[in-house]
Structures are given as structure tokens and as C-alpha cells.
Amino acid sequence: MSFSQYLRKEADAIWEASFNHPFVKGIGDGTLSLENFRYYVLQDAYYLTHFSRVQALGAAKATDLATTASMAAHAQGTNEAELSLHENFSKRLGITDEERQNFKPAPTAYAYTSHMYRAAQFGHLGDIIAAILPCYWLYYEIGERLQECSPEESIYKDWIAAYGGEWFRELVEEQIQRLDDIAETVTESDRQRMKELFITSSIYELQFWEMAHTLEEWPFGNEVFQTVTAEVGEKA
Numbered sequence: 001m002s003f004s005q006y007l008r009k010e011a012d013a014i015w016e017a018s019f020n021h022p023f024v025k026g027i028g029d030g031t032l033s034l035e036n037f038r039y040y041v042l043q044d045a046y047y048l049t050h051f052s053r054v055q056a057l058g059a060a061k062a063t064d065l066a067t068t069a070s071m072a073a074h075a076q077g078t079n080e081a082e083l084s085l086h087e088n089f090s091k092r093l094g095i096t097d098e099e100r101q102n103f104k105p106a107p108t109a110y111a112y113t114s115h116m117y118r119a120a121q122f123g124h125l126g127d128i129i130a131a132i133l134p135c136y137w138l139y140y141e142i143g144e145r146l147q148e149c150s151p152e153e154s155i156y157k158d159w160i161a162a163y164g165g166e167w168f169r170e171l172v173e174e175q176i177q178r179l180d181d182i183a184e185t186v187t188e189s190d191r192q193r194m195k196e197l198f199i200t201s202s203i204y205e206l207q208f209w210e211m212a213h214t215l216e217e218w219p220f221g222n223e224v225f226q227t228v229t230a231e232v233g234e235k236a
């Protein structure tokens with residue numbers, strides 16, 4: 001069994017919980033409220049900004065030029081593909097620039113992106129791929145599972161179409177192959193760490209749906225977050 005297949009198996013119960021989460025089910029059957037989806041879109045735009053930076057850190061950590069170029073292309077792709085999807089949704093959902101400027105990430109969005117930066121800070125390219133692969137792969141499997149669904153809400157139809165598409169499968173397969181190639185050349189303790197990063201990201205993916213389902217907020221209010229961001233010079 002390949003390393004990626006092994007990780008997929010180990011994460012199966014967590015992924016099943018994502019497939020069955022009311023937010024995901026609600027996209028499929030169209031019962032998800034637009035208030036929750038709107039909240040998700042705002043949090044996800046924040047997530048994607050940082051995801052793209054982590055991909056770029058992967059480009060910097062690669063040890064051959066072809067991989068550097070490919071990871072950089074992925075970082076650019078996140079901006080083009082994902083954020084253009086978001087721009088489209090934002091217009092349709094009436095999200096204003098002011099709302100974006102005053103936006104504060106919820107605890108889970110902050111924790112998930114922090115987890116990916118941790119992999120990038122302390123790990124090698126294999127750690128970064130292990131931490132970001134569930135984002136690609138889980139969304140692809142969700143897209144596949146929802147292909148047959150035809151929710152009345154056209155925003156949800158477009159969301160399903162985006163992740164079930166062929167262009168997306170190629171991106172996912174490329175990153176799976178990269179993970180398996182790296183896994184063959186590293187030590188057992190490296191593989192153990194990569195597994196933990198993959199599982200942790202899988203759990204955060206599940207928590208991300210839950211965050212949007214519950215419209216999660218910071219205890220004591222979002223103002224607390226202004227102090228956190230001021231400390232680390234956060235701009236995004």
C-alpha cells in the first residue's frame with residue numbers, strides 16, 4: 001500500500017465525519033442556510049490567503065527547481081482558481097469590501113492556518129505536503145460524492161461543480177504523487193510526523209465545517225483577536 005493510501009485509511013473515520021457533516025450535507029441537498037455559507041466564504045478567503053503562502057513556503061523548501069516551480073504554480077493557482085470562485089460568491093452574497101476589511105478569523109480558521117505554518121516553519125517539503133494534502137484530497141472526494149446532487153441554490157451547484165471537476169483531480173493527483181515520492185526517501189520518524197500532520201489537518205477540515213455550522217466566535221468577542229494580530233503584525 002502506498003503511503004498516501006495508508007494515510008487515507010488512517011483518516012477514514014475523520015473524513016467520513018466530514019462527508020456526513022450537516023454543512024456538507026446541506027450544500028448537497030440545498031438546505032444549508034446562506035447565512036452559514038456566507039460566514040464560510042469569509043473565513044475561507046482568509047484560509048486561502050494563508051494556504052497560498054504555505055504553498056509558496058513549500059516552493060522555497062523544495063530541493064529541485066522543477067518542484068519549486070510547480071509548488072509556486074500551485075500557490076498562484078490557489079489565488080486564481082479559489083479566490084475567483086470566492087469573488088464570484090462574494091458578489092452574489094452581497095459581501096462588501098468593508099465587511100472584508102473588518103473581518104476577523106474565527107478560532108478554528110486561525111488555528112488551522114497556524115497549524116500549516118507550523119509544518120512550514122519546522123518541517124521539510126514532505127511535512128508541508130502532508131499538512132496541505134487533506135485540503136485538496138478531501139474537497140475532491142466531497143466534490144465527487146456530491147456530483148449527483150442538484151441543490152436548488154445555484155451557488156451550491158457551482159461549489160459542487162468546482163471541486164468535482166477534472167482540472168481539480170489532476171492537482172490532487174500531483175500532490176499525492178509528490179507525497180509518496182518523498183515518503184520513500186525519508187526516515188520512519190519523518191513518516192510518523194507527516195502522518196500526524198495529515199491527521200491533524202483532516203481534523204481541522206472537519207472542525208472548519210463545524211465552525212461555519214455554529215458561526216463560531218472567540219470567547220469574550222472578536223476584539224480579543226485584534227490584540228493577537230497586532231502582536232504578530234497580521235495584515236491578511
Ligand SMILES: Cc1ncc(C[n+]2csc(CCO)c2C)c(N)n1
Binds near residue numbers: 047077081
Ligand atoms: C478549509 C478549506 N479546505 C480546503 C479547501 C480547498 N482548497 C483550498 S486550496 C486548494 C488547492 C488549490 O485549489 C484546495 C483544494 C478550501 N477551499 N477550504
